[in-house]
Amino acid sequence: MKNYTSIEWIDANKTLRLLDQSVLPAKVVYNDYTSAGDIATAIKNMVVRGAPLIGVTAAYGLVVESFRVKAADISELADLIEKADVLLRATRPTAVNLFWALDEMKRLAPVSKFETQTQYKAGLLSAAQQLAEQDIQINKKIAQHAMQLMPKNAVTFIHHCNTGSLATVDYGTALGVIRMAHEQGLATTVFVDETRPRLQGAKLTSWELKQLGIKHYLIVDGASSSVMSNNKVDLCIVGCDRVAANGDVANKIGTCNLAIVAKAHKVPFFVAAPLSTIDLNTLCRSDIEIEQRDGDEVTNIDGAQIAPEGVLVYNPAFDVTPAEYISAIITEKGIVYPPFQENLQKLKEA
Ligand SMILES: CSC[C@@H](O)[C@@H](O)C(=O)COP(=O)(O)O
Numbered sequence: 001m002k003n004y005t006s007i008e009w010i011d012a013n014k015t016l017r018l019l020d021q022s023v024l025p026a027k028v029v030y031n032d033y034t035s036a037g038d039i040a041t042a043i044k045n046m047v048v049r050g051a052p053l054i055g056v057t058a059a060y061g062l063v064v065e066s067f068r069v070k071a072a073d074i075s076e077l078a079d080l081i082e083k084a085d086v087l088l089r090a091t092r093p094t095a096v097n098l099f100w101a102l103d104e105m106k107r108l109a110p111v112s113k114f115e116t117q118t119q120y121k122a123g124l125l126s127a128a129q130q131l132a133e134q135d136i137q138i139n140k141k142i143a144q145h146a147m148q149l150m151p152k153n154a155v156t157f158i159h160h161c162n163t164g165s166l167a168t169v170d171y172g173t174a175l176g177v178i179r180m181a182h183e184q185g186l187a188t189t190v191f192v193d194e195t196r197p198r199l200q201g202a203k204l205t206s207w208e209l210k211q212l213g214i215k216h217y218l219i220v221d222g223a224s225s226s227v228m229s230n231n232k233v234d235l236c237i238v239g240c241d242r243v244a245a246n247g248d249v250a251n252k253i254g255t256c257n258l259a260i261v262a263k264a265h266k267v268p269f270f271v272a273a274p275l276s277t278i279d280l281n282t283l284c285r286s287d288i289e290i291e292q293r294d295g296d297e298v299t300n301i302d303g304a305q306i307a308p309e310g311v312l313v314y315n316p317a318f319d320v321t322p323a324e325y326i327s328a329i330i331t332e333k334g335i336v337y338p339p340f341q342e343n344l345q346k347l348k349e350a
Contacts, residue, residue, distance in 0.1 A: 006053055006166050014067035016060045020047050021166055025207040036065035036084035043091040050167020051241045052135050055101030058088040059128040062105055066121045074120055078111040093289040094250055094318045095241040096279045101131055132169045138274045139171040141332035143180035154187035155234050158224055161195045161252035162204035163239030173239040173272040182214045190216040191227050197297040221254050228265035236262045236269045243278040247323030247340025248285040253316055259325035268327040275331055285320035293317045
């Protein structure tokens, strides 16, 4: 299997290399970035996407900016990094990993810790590298914990959006679970929601599963009830962009529909989430800002208009699945079951 890296630091020219996810699977294109402004645009335009990858990319946004700008002294450099931080925070509002990663950069590499600009830049780089490396280890731990939820010999999943190597630094969260099930020898089948309007399932998840050699069927989002009626589906598994303190889960639009259908068919519904996605400061679903995106995403597919000119479009990029539809949340520290309010708090404190 060829491994396409979603993100790579090129130290020789202080450049961040990102796989352009907006043109996959038709083209495999890497773009190099040397400014926080261009990285902010890449996040906004979904050249990179997926909550954990957005966070790590933003962290590197500060790093490239530190090498790009010319500051008179370390305090001026810190001001310029702060401006970049503000710019990066304004890109996508729902995935809490973005804010978490930028907060982590301040915690791991506070300017007060350094005397020179050179030291500060090296500190920012090392912090971003730490976040990137840790993401891979966390994903593998999530998958390891999830293995206890798998049936013995064969497993059939329904998966929504893309949560694989492309949505993370590597391995993936929900797709990492699927990948580990396959690696451990279970006969693995995945029904892949195409995930309108951006088609992350059709374009990205099928692409990843194909490279991993995992059997999968691409389905339209509305097919999940039919699939659950006519096939033995063991479980639904999704990633997420933010888990509120009460266990409500924000994820790609359509996740809540899938969860409701799963409950009606008595199919367990699991969420794979690193601790960085659990935000105890967000109390419940009404506290989560849902990103609204351009109507063109709905009226056009790959540049071809499919709806009448001027049609009104409502295009929320995410929905929130109420906690009562979620069987468990799988984290790197273990599996959290209801009551989520109490158990998420305990997990974060442990
Ligand atoms: C491990 S990725 C988890 C989520 O970020 C993923 O399910 C998702 O909703 C991605 O949305 P996207 O709009 O493609 O960034």
